[in-house]
Amino acid sequence: QVQLVESGGGLVQAGGSLRLSCAASGGTFSNYKMGWFRQPPGKEREFVAAISRSGASTYYADSVKGRFTISRDNAKNTVYLQMNSLEPEDTAIYYCAADFSGSYRPTNQAHEYDYWGQGTRVTVSS
Numbered sequence: 001q002v003q004l005v006e007s008g009g010g011l012v013q014a015g016g017s018l019r020l021s022c023a024a025s026g027g028t029f030s031n032y033k034m035g036w037f038r039q040p041p042g043k044e045r046e047f048v049a050a051i052s053r054s055g056a057s058t059y060y061a062d063s064v065k066g067r068f069t070i071s072r073d074n075a076k077n078t079v080y081l082q083m084n085s086l087e088p089e090d091t092a093i094y095y096c097a098a099d100f101s102g103s104y105r106p107t108n109q110a111h112e113y114d115y116w117g118q119g120t121r122v123t124v125s126s
Helices: none
Strands: 003-007 010-013 018-025 033-039 046-051 058-060 068-073 078-083 092-099 120-125
Touching: 003 092, 018 033, 018 092, 018 120, 033 068, 033 078, 046 068, 046 078, 058 068, 078 092
Parallel strands: 010 120
Antiparallel strands: 003 018, 018 078, 033 046, 033 092, 046 058, 068 078, 092 120
């Protein structure tokens, strides 16, 4: 059983930065692709970013491309989401997720992910 725990959320002013972390336990971290999703208030969950097992391949939603960076440290069993130039529209609960499927490419499809964290709240004030 894989457990994922997010941290690093909080309140930040527009234009600011935050770095989210997601620590994994209970499995071999380098065996699964990782993704970040978010759920804004009153809206459905949406894809943010994903990364391959080695970290060599990444994939971003258009809304965050150029502002957010996903990375991973397989030695620390942790995936990160560096968020810069934050906007009020980035306000959401952010979730990390693990994908055990055999494909190489990271995916933006939530149903492909097997394990999810509890989420960390990010609030961006204007």
